[in-house]
Amino acid sequence: MARNTYQSRLNQLEEDVLYLSELAAERVRFALDALEDKDERKAQEVIEGDHEINRIYLDLEQDCIDLLALQQPVAGDLRFIAASFKIITDLERIGDLATNLAQYAIDAENDVYAEVDIRRIGDAALDMVDQAMDAYETEDTDLCRSVAERDDDLDAMCDSASESIVRDLMTGDDFEGDGDLDPETALVDVRRLLLTVRDLERIGDHAVNVAARTLYMIDNDDSLLF
Amino acid sequence: MNGTEDPTNDEMLVETDVSDGLSASANSVSRDAETVISSENINVWYGDDHALTDITMDIPENSVTAMIGPSGCGKSTFLRCINRMNDLIDVARVEGRLTLRGKNVYDDDVDPVALRRRVGMVFQKPNPFPKSIYENVVYGLKIQGIDADYDEVVEESLKRAALWDEVKDRLHESGLDLSGGQQQRLCIARAIATDPEVLLMDEPASALDPVATSQIEDLVEELAEDYTVVIVTHNMQQAARISDKTAVFLTGGELVEFDDTQKIFENPDSQRVEDYITGKFG
Known part of the structure; x- marks a missing residue:
């Protein structure tokens, strides 16, 4: 095989993108733990770790630019680099959303609301990220389409959760305590909970983006991009 | 300047008996109006060496078609089939059908010299004649005895080759005194002075520096507005940059x-x- 250095740089890029994805997913997992356990220390760890994700993201962005400028990739190599260039942006955003979730965990220390199953929604979103990255690693087009299909389920879970939160706010049901709920406190807590659900839904959207770019990378198929 | 809109231009190919040439064209298979060159199962041998195998392709007009492939894959050989430059090689044998606007250029009644007037060629290394810039441009017209307003042809050809502004005040100086990039553009001016329809370019920028290469690439794109350009290049990025169509030849012709x-x-x-x-x- 010719262009050995070039090929090894392509292989390294793939490894690094996969590493970034593992790191971002781990941060989301930690943030979910922090939300569930109201663990401020773990939440802080996630927030501080975002610098590492940003640094790796910028390094990989530069690697992609270097490969484009210096190696003039074409065909499958070009699609791989173009897809990776876009995918790392989604992974970095997933890292940002993990930071949001961690911040909610810190702010929600005395949250009055407890009924929505954030863990279940978060696990569903993370499964989509894992599946999208599996598709990227194994070049599996079926997995790409499966991620896109699963997004509907995640959206439905998030819609249902948001409706439940708002309905409960309006009826005053299911709030902790004896019914003497301070409306201002409830509003802040509900808003935070809605943002939590929204951010988990966005993680799913980023997973779909990764799957869409991966499908383009594998088959030059842009059908999931729209 | 070029004759792409002339419906009777088949006669330029034919050495004698113009009416037969036109008749042959009229009876030939009707082609897509945009196809200028059509190759059907072209095979080329150099002695026992089978250099091209069953090449079939249609080259559209007013476009740039690039031919890429490893050394020895036959891309230059194919280029030279189009204006019958392979006729100059004793051991070369061409089979198949290669038409220019429906007329088989290998028909017995086709005059290769007339063909080359319609299919100009630019080579890898700039090869101006040891004559003035002016004489270089009109050389083809003069040796073919074509009467024309030479001053006008020189100005128009040099303008189309993006060289006029650089040489208009020294047209009677030697073409050999120009830089490499200018010499190559002079060769392009010389090629288009005879009013061809097709320009064949065999690695026209491979001997030039990056700036001169950029000028040639810009020029190729501009020339494609009026001519059909077929270019052989080893530089894949160049093919990607400037061509509309790309043909990939691989080992074995x-x-x-x-x-x-x-x-x-x-x-x-x-x-x-x-x-x-x-x-x-x-």
Whole structure:
């Protein structure tokens, strides 16, 4: 095989993108733990770790630019680099959303609301990220389409959760305590909970983006991009 | 200047008996109006060496078609089939049908010299004659005895070759005194002075520096507005930059894929083409 250095740089890029994805997913997992356990220390760890994700993201962005400028990739190599260039942006955003979730965990220390199953929604979103990255690693087009299909389920879970939160706010049901709920406190807590659900839904959207770019990378198929 | 809109231009190919030439054209298979050159199962041998195998492709007019492939794959050989330059090689044998606007250029009644007036050629190394810039441009017209307003031809050809502004005040100085890039543009001016329809370019920028290469590439794109350009290049990025269509020849004289350049460089059908253009072999 010719262009050995070039090929090894392509292989390294793939490894690094996969590493970034593992790191971002781990941060989301930690943030979910922090939300569930109201663990401020773990939440802080996630927030501080975002610098590492940003640094790796910028390094990989530069690697992609270097490969484009210096190696003039074409065909499958070009699609791989173009897809990776876009995918790392989604992974970095997933890292940002993990930071949001961690911040909610810190702010929600005395949250009055407890009924929505954030863990279940978060696990569903993370499964989509894992599946999208599996598709990227194994070049599996079926997995790409499966991620896109699963997004509907995640959206439905998030819609249902948001409706439940708002309905409960309006009826005053299911709030902790004896019914003497301070409306201002409830509003802040509900808003935070809605943002939590929204951010988990966005993680799913980023997973779909990764799957869409991966499908383009594998088959030059842009059908999931729209 | 070029004769692409002249419906009777087949007669320029024919040495004698103009009416037969026109008749042959009229009776030939009707082609897509945009196709200028059509190759049907062209095979070329150099002695026992089978240099090209069953090359079939249609080259559209007013476009740039690039031919890429590893050394010895036959891309220059194919280029030279189009204006019968292979006739000059004793051991070369061409079979198949290659038409220029429907007329088989290998028909017995085709005059190769007339053909080359319609199909100009620019070579890898700039090769101006040891004459003035002016005489270089009008050389083809003069040796073919074509009467024309030479001053006008010189100005128009040099303008089209993007050289006029640089040489208009020294037209009677030697063409050999120009820089390499200017010499190549002079050769392009010389090629288009005879009013061809097709310009064949065999690695026209490979001996030039990056600035001169850029000028030639810009020029090729501009020339494609009036001419059909077929260019052989070893520089795949150059093919990607300037061509509308790309033909990939691989070892054995085989045309493996011919498609829109964007398709070839983003998503080729053939794995062999993918491997070649990504540098995995060749």
